[in-house]
Amino acid sequence: MKILDRYLIKNFIKYFIFFTISIQIICIIMDLTQRIHKLENNNSSIKEALIYYYPFWSIWLINTFSSISFFLSVIFFTSKITKRSEITTILSNGISFNRLAIIYLIFASVIGLISLLINYYVLPITNKKKNKFHYQYLINYNKKLYGNNKYLTAKIDKNRYLFVKNFSKANNIGNGCVYEIFYNEKLIYLLKSKYIFWSKKKKHYIVYNYKEIFFKKNYDLFKEGLYKILKISSSPDELSPDVYFSENMSITELNKIIKKNKNDKNIYLNEYHKRIILPFSILIFTILGLSISSNRKNNLGNNMIIGIIIIFSYIFLMEIINILSLKNYISSYFIWIPNLITFIFTIFIYYKRNNE
Numbered sequence: 222m223k224i225l226d227r228y229l230i231k232n233f234i235k236y237f238i239f240f241t242i243s244i245q246i247i248c249i250i251m252d253l254t255q256r257i258h259k260l261e262n263n264n265s266s267i268k269e270a271l272i273y274y275y276p277f278w279s280i281w282l283i284n285t286f287s288s289i290s291f292f293l294s295v296i297f298f299t300s301k302i303t304k305r306s307e308i309t310t311i312l313s314n315g316i317s318f319n320r321l322a323i324i325y326l327i328f329a330s331v332i333g334l335i336s337l338l339i340n341y342y343v344l345p346i347t348n349k350k351k352n353k354f355h356y357q358y359l360i361n362y363n364k365k366l367y368g369n370n371k372y373l374t375a376k377i378d379k380n381r382y383l384f385v386k387n388f389s390k391a392n393n394i395g396n397g398c399v400y401e402i403f404y405n406e407k408l409i410y411l412l413k414s415k416y417i418f419w420s421k422k423k424k425h426y427i428v429y430n431y432k433e434i435f436f437k438k439n440y441d442l443f444k445e446g447l448y449k450i451l452k453i454s455s456s457p458d459e460l461s462p463d464v465y466f467s468e469n470m471s472i473t474e475l476n477k478i479i480k481k482n483k484n485d486k487n488i489y490l491n492e493y494h495k496r497i498i499l500p501f502s503i504l505i506f507t508i509l510g511l512s513i514s515s516n517r518k519n520n521l522g523n524n525m526i527i528g529i530i531i532i533f534s535y536i537f538l539m540e541i542i543n544i545l546s547l548k549n550y551i552s553s554y555f556i557w558i559p560n561l562i563t564f565i566f567t568i569f570i571y572y573k574r575n576n577e
Contacts, residue, residue: 225311226324233328236294244286245279252278256359265358274359277351284344287336288502289532291329295510296528300521308515318575322511329507333500340496341472348468355465375460377453380404383460385417390457393419398428400451409436412449419457426451455481464547467492487546490553502535502560509567512574535559 260270302308373385386397398417402410414428428449435442458466467489475493479486514524538559545551
């Protein structure tokens, strides 16, 4: 490794750690000040949050904002060496701008790979711990557990539908169940029950105190009974997906449920795509940061302002697309659009800077 490479990478590491820790401290302080009253009302404390919540929340935060931390690091460091004419000296000594960009990309690739591995294998484990504390102490004031008294409506497949008036995911039991089967858009079977129970062990539902109607061509057949097994293998979490539930899943589990769930799977696809998009965005933001901050016409302050505007625009667009996708207004693949727009913009800025 050449002296220049070591010099650049050493400073990348230093400023990346600085911005990462700074973002962590600011976010934890801001988040904690907003959640103190919830912790107190739910019989928890700041000490418990700092031990059982924020260490795991910090891992999620570091990985989610790693591209932003790296982007700010690149802008800050490159702006400083540009101001000291070091970039000009490097280029005047026969090192091309493309060669300089490769050094940046090598280190960005290492950070991106680490981020990807964390997303695949570490984040699901830490998210489970983070979300467990979140459900218990941070959702509301009354310590209502996750999933209590939730109206469950699900399309099992193109012909089968399940509706439950009140369903508790904490206890896997609900009341006011309606199960319908259609054929050629015509209702052929209807079941109503007072209670429904999800057997996690046997992977099926059991309805109690039920009445069912078979709609025949010339007559209707009525039946009733104490209990009946519904052969639906999808769990309540799969039928009525939750953002936090998808966060807890490994990449293998996400793949399985995406293939299994033919309907209402954007919540899982979004989580799957984001675990790839965020590490990949590190490469894009690295070249963009280099292209912006290596221009001597811009000072450090202007470069940081430009960087912050780009970051907020990127996050805002990502969140808007994520919300629209969760509501099934658009495809989950649209979540790649912020990266695509940033990539095109980066190519334009890089080409312009390389030809100056």
